[in-house]
Amino acid sequence: MPASIAVLDVIKRFRMRGTDVLALDHVRLKLDAGCFGAIIGPSGCGKSTLLRMVADLFEPTDGRIDIGGAPPSRLRREHAIGFVFQSPTLLPWRTVIDNVRLPLRIAGIAEADAPRKPADLIGLVGLKGFENALPGQLSGGMQQRAAIARALVMNPQVLLLDEPFGALDEITRQRLNTELLRIWAESGTTALLVTHSIAEAVFMADRVFVMSPRPGRIETTIEVDLPRPRSLGMMNTTAFHAIEGAVREALFAHESPDAATSGGADRP
Numbered sequence: 120m121p122a123s124i125a126v127l128d129v130i131k132r133f134r135m136r137g138t139d140v141l142a143l144d145h146v147r148l149k150l151d152a153g154c155f156g157a158i159i160g161p162s163g164c165g166k167s168t169l170l171r172m173v174a175d176l177f178e179p180t181d182g183r184i185d186i187g188g189a190p191p192s193r194l195r196r197e198h199a200i201g202f203v204f205q206s207p208t209l210l211p212w213r214t215v216i217d218n219v220r221l222p223l224r225i226a227g228i229a230e231a232d233a234p235r236k237p238a239d240l241i242g243l244v245g246l247k248g249f250e251n252a253l254p255g256q257l258s259g260g261m262q263q264r265a266a267i268a269r270a271l272v273m274n275p276q277v278l279l280l281d282e283p284f285g286a287l288d289e290i291t292r293q294r295l296n297t298e299l300l301r302i303w304a305e306s307g308t309t310a311l312l313v314t315h316s317i318a319e320a321v322f323m324a325d326r327v328f329v330m331s332p333r334p335g336r337i338e339t340t341i342e343v344d345l346p347r348p349r350s351l352g353m354m355n356t357t358a359f360h361a362i363e364g365a366v367r368e369a370l371f372a373h374e375s376p377d378a379a380t381s382g383g384a385d386r387p
């Protein structure tokens with residue numbers, strides 16, 4: 120069962136060389152169960168920190184996170200959160216299928232009782248035939264497919280993705296994004312994706328959360344009412360461009376006119 124995600128006035132401070140650094144300031148975000156959300160913002164604004172707090176990998180300094188009525192710590196204990204990192208995190212000495220099985224092993228669950236069968240997930244992510252390959256024998260895109268299969272093996276209520284295809288070329292990324300939408304629709308989880316691509320955020324999401332530069336806040340939430348299933352052709356429509364424009368405007372709302380033009384020579 121997919122769960123809703125609510126981030127309620129979350130503040131995150133890091134202690135760095137004796138001083139407090141405010142990374143996130145009163146972040147508020149709401150995503151309904153089963154929906155696809157995208158978080159977009161400039162580098163260093165706290166996107167990864169926010170996603171890690173939702174995954175219970177970091178604790179908020181203040182505020183609260185609620186996933187389907189429970190704190191993230193409970194979902195993590197129940198293995199109900201799937202996480203895909205930007206850099207490949209597969210164990211290089213284990214085969215693809217053994218990597219996908221890993222969360223079962225950690226949770227002490229026999230394969231026969233697996234919430235989702237590793238072999239089926241390998242098919243779902245398009246890696247049939249590569250079950251016994253080692254990660255080093257796969258392309259970066261294939262490794263991330265395997266990481267997605269691994270994140271789904273416990274049939275998570277939420278799937279969190281931190282720039283999963285950020286290291287890949289644009290053509291591969293576009294193909295994987297289309298696949299990710301298919302996988303998400305099939306698996307029925309709530310998805311929250313961190314990206315720094317405006318087009319990617321709009322293409323993927325039902326709701327885009329635009330963050331300000333550090334200290335990160337949610338500047339604006341933009342609804343994407345494009346129909347599903349999404350197709351690449353939609354990226355050339357007026358409706359798509361209008362939403363992209365709204366996201367861009369929100370992203371650069373903080374820039375001074377001097378920064379946006381070249382030195383403000385046109386100003387009186």
Ligand SMILES: Nc1ncnc2c1ncn2[C@@H]1O[C@H](COP(=O)(O)OP(=O)(O)O)[C@@H](O)[C@H]1O
Nearest residue numbers: 133134135142161162163164165166167168169
């Ligand atoms: N473990 C940490 N200790 C200290 N500062 C951190 C830590 N993790 C992140 N930060 C700081 O918090 C800010 C946000 O980082 P991050 O969440 O990685 O941003 P983003 O993913 O948007 O690029 C940065 O200024 C970063 O230096």
Ligand SMILES: [Mg+2]
Nearest residue numbers: 166167168281
């Ligand atoms: Mg990051």
